[in-house]
Amino acid sequence: MRLSTRVRYGMQAMLALALRSGPEPMSVKEIAERQDLPEHYLEQLITPLRRAGLVQSARGAQGGYVLARPAREITLLEVVQALDGPLELESCDCPPSSPHASGFCLEHALWLKLKRVIDDFLEGETLDDLREEAVNAAALHAPVYDI
Template sequence: MKLSTRGRYGITLMVDLAINSGDQPVSLKSIAERQNLSEHYLEQLIAPLRNAGLVKSIRGAYGGYVLAKPAQEITAGDIVRVLEGPITVVEDEPTGLRRLWDEVRDAINAVLDRTTLVDLAEMMRQGTDDGLMYYI
């Protein structure tokens, strides 16, 4: 399984919100600058995340986005499924190997579903993010 930029950047966006929002909304522009990502691309990602109830938008001069739930209640699996759809490893496979690929899919889902934004933020703080693009 390979995540597209939608899933990877979506996780990066959400971790940035978890780290930086607190009581104040965070603008997509500031996230884009910190993460060296396209603000336009982040705008495309934020809409499905908002529709799924993972983020809330705050209007106004000092508006932006905040997490809709506590960071410990949002998992990487929540984000990936919103932006990528269901996790699949192999579409069509002979019956004899189907069980193997189902187990691989289930293992991936288990890791994504037990990894919260709090866990990801801590990985980033410790420098074990291996590819997340946040600069502390």
């Protein structure tokens, strides 16, 4: 299972906004440059994020985008659903019109359980959790100058 390009790029954009140190908005161009994302593609992702109430736009010469709520209040599930809709996993190959003799399909039941686990995980993780991981990872890779 892989996250779609829309979700990966959208998460990176949301992370860039969460990492922003001040309240000033970030332009799509600035987000794209900081995250090394294609600007034209990122522009297409901002609209569903705005419609979902995850980002707000600020107009004007210094305009751009900011998080609509604190990063600790935005779950990763919200971001995924804003960009890709509800998470859909592969299901069994059984046609709905021909159930198993027992009326139970093991594969279908397992996929449903897995979907619930993934949804619960994404619901429990926030953008702030992701921000903390990014900050910690950057600190681990920062150069150390000992003399």
